[in-house]
Amino acid sequence: MREWSSHSYEKISILSDYLGQFARATQRAPNRVYIDAFAGDTINLLKGSVQQFPGSAELALGVTPAFTHVRLFEKHRARADALRSLASGESHRSVEVIEGDSNGRMVETLAGLPTQAPTFAFLDPDGMELHWSTIRTIADHKRAYAKQMSRSKVEMWILFSSAGIVRMLGSNRSFAEQQGFPETVARLYGAWGPWQAVWEARLDRRITPGDAKRAYLFLYMDRLLELGYHHLLVRPIKTSRNELYAMVFASDSPAGSRLMQWAQERDRVRPKPDTLFGVPEARPAYEDLHTGWRDEFPLDLPPWVELG
Numbered sequence: 001m002r003e004w005s006s007h008s009y010e011k012i013s014i015l016s017d018y019l020g021q022f023a024r025a026t027q028r029a030p031n032r033v034y035i036d037a038f039a040g041d042t043i044n045l046l047k048g049s050v051q052q053f054p055g056s057a058e059l060a061l062g063v064t065p066a067f068t069h070v071r072l073f074e075k076h077r078a079r080a081d082a083l084r085s086l087a088s089g090e091s092h093r094s095v096e097v098i099e100g101d102s103n104g105r106m107v108e109t110l111a112g113l114p115t116q117a118p119t120f121a122f123l124d125p126d127g128m129e130l131h132w133s134t135i136r137t138i139a140d141h142k143r144a145y146a147k148q149m150s151r152s153k154v155e156m157w158i159l160f161s162s163a164g165i166v167r168m169l170g171s172n173r174s175f176a177e178q179q180g181f182p183e184t185v186a187r188l189y190g191a192w193g194p195w196q197a198v199w200e201a202r203l204d205r206r207i208t209p210g211d212a213k214r215a216y217l218f219l220y221m222d223r224l225l226e227l228g229y230h231h232l233l234v235r236p237i238k239t240s241r242n243e244l245y246a247m248v249f250a251s252d253s254p255a256g257s258r259l260m261q262w263a264q265e266r267d268r269v270r271p272k273p274d275t276l277f278g279v280p281e282a283r284p285a286y287e288d289l290h291t292g293w294r295d296e297f298p299l300d301l302p303p304w305v306e307l308g
C-alpha cells in the first residue's frame with residue numbers, strides 16, 4: 001500500500017478519462033496495447049485519510065473495450081506480486097507483469113507485441129529513473145509500420161520532474177559530480193549539451209531558478225519533437241505553492257492530442273482528506289508554452305551530444 005497526496009489523484013483521474021476515450025476511439029482495431037513502465041502499487045491511499053483509489057494498472061485493466069495486450073513493469077517485488085494477483089484471471093487476453101527494471105527489459109518486451117495495434121505507454125517514475133533509451137525504444141516500436149501506413153507511433157504520457165533535476169544537480173558542482181548526478185541527468189535526456197549549459201548558467205546565477213526549471217522541461221520536449229512527435233502537451237501538476245512535476249503527452253495524432261487536452265481540461269473533484277466531500281476544481285485551459293521557447297530564453301544553447 002502506498003500513500004499519495006491528492007495531486008497524484010489528479011494524475012490518475014486524467015489517466016482514467018484519457019484511457020476510456022483512447023479505448024473508444026480505437027474500438028475497431030483487433031488489438032489494443034497498454035504499457036505501464038512504472039506500474040506501482042495496487043492499493044493507493046489518499047494521505048491523511050482512509051480513502052483508496054486505483055493505480056494505473058487497475059485502471060488500464062478495467063477499460064472497455066479492453067486492452068488486448070497489457071505489460072506492467074515493476075521493480076519492487078511485493079508490488080509486482082500484487083500486480084500479478086490483480087492480473088490473475090485475465091486468461092482471455094495477454095497480460096504480463098515484468099518484475100525488474102523497465103529500462104533493461106523494454107526491448108525484449110516490445111519484441112513480443114503487435115506493431116499494428118494502437119498502443120499507449122504510461123511512463124510514471126518516482127523521480128529520474130526513466131532513461132531516454134527507453135523512450136527511443138518505445139518510439140521506434142511502431143515507427144516503420146506507422147510510416148508505411150500513415151498511422152501513429154506509440155502514444156506516451158510521461159512524468160517529467162524539472163524540480164527533481166534542479167534538486168539533484170543543486171548548487172555544488174563538485175558534490176554533484178562526485179555523486180554521479182550529471183550522468184543520471186544525461187541518461188534522462190540521452191545526451192549532454194544544452195541542459196549542462198542551463199546548469200552552468202544557474203550556478204553562475206545568470207538565469208533565475210524559474211528559467212532553469214522551464215528550460216529543463218522544454219529541452220525534454222525538444223527531444224520528443226526530434227523523435228517525430230509533433231503533438232506535444234504539457235500539464236504542470238502543482239500544489240498551491242509549488243510545481244511538483246509536469247506530465248508530458250507525446251503523440252503523432254491530432255485526434256489523440258485533442259482527447260488528452262479534453263481529459264486535462266475537464267473539471268474534476270479533488271478528494272480532500274478527512275472530509276466527506278471533495279473540492280470541485282475548474283481546470284485551467286491548456287496553454288502552449290513550449291513552441292518558440294528558445295526565442296525568449298536568455299541563453300544560446302549548444303547542440304546535443306548524444307550518449308554513446
Ligand SMILES: C[S@@+](CC[C@H](N)C(=O)[O-])C[C@H]1O[C@@H](n2cnc3c(N)ncnc32)[C@H](O)[C@@H]1O
Nearest residue numbers: 038039040055056074075076101102124126129
Ligand atoms: C510513481 S510510482 C507508479 C504509480 C503508478 N503508475 C500509478 O499511477 O498507480 C513508480 C513505481 O515505479 C517503480 N520503479 C522505479 N524504478 C523502476 C524501474 N526502473 N523499473 C520498473 N519499476 C520501477 C517503483 O517501485 C514505483 O512503484
